Amino acid sequence: MMLSHLRTPVLLFIAFAFSIAGMARAQEKAMTNSPASTTLHPALFLVGDSIVKTGGGDGATGPWGWGSELILLFDAAKIHVYNEGRGGRSSRGYIEEGAWAKILAQLAPGDFVILHFGHNDAKNSANYPDRVTATGNGDETKDIESPVTHQKETIHTYGWYLRQYVNDAKAKGATAIICSSAPRNTWVDGKIKRGLDGYAQWAAEAAKTSGALFIDLNTLAANRYDALGKEQAAKYFFDSQHTTKAGARLNAESVVEGLKQLKDCPLAHDLAPAAP
16 A cells, blocks of 8 residues: 555656656757857867768768768867868858858857868859859959859959958967868879869968968878779779768878878867877
């Protein structure tokens, strides 16, 4: 009899406890999804195209971006890494669609931004018909007819857009690091093709002109692919330019290699102990 009398209050208490726990989880989830509370500092933002983040960044569509692998190479207790790469975007498109403005709203003094564009700057596509930039790093402009609005539009060079990212980041007290574009799976005379049709050099020039740090990812990754050889390296590519998980890891490790080569870059101190 005494047990039966006790059972109801106990069950009610358990139900109440689960209810409170559920509410707490829901509140925590809501806070996590809130733009005002998602960013923890110090932060590193990875800004770029699908070579940085393909789809949701989890390989669900097949290829992997190197940002997903780079996150694993940092010490989460020292820095919070946010992979904000977006497929199909060029240096211009990422700005014009408002993606960069969202990053700027979260940037704080002491944060870092790694920039990787170039693969989509050369031409428009069916999915992103208004992304092309002018070639080079200068201040010259080019007038085009927008394939979206069919109105005259003035566009800038690839390097000019990169310099805008750097200037904006500096104004926020953040450090910008420009990466040259990772190489495509294109081979000439037994060597993977370097330079990405000039974009690697323009990225280097933009970094020098703007005072940004620079990682020659194109060369660092190309060196590793050359060491593998064309046949073995093919396993690291999903298609002509996107990578498998192994290729994403190779590119991420190349970024880390470049970070370690930078003089007095504090971000290198935030790498995980096991980072190569």
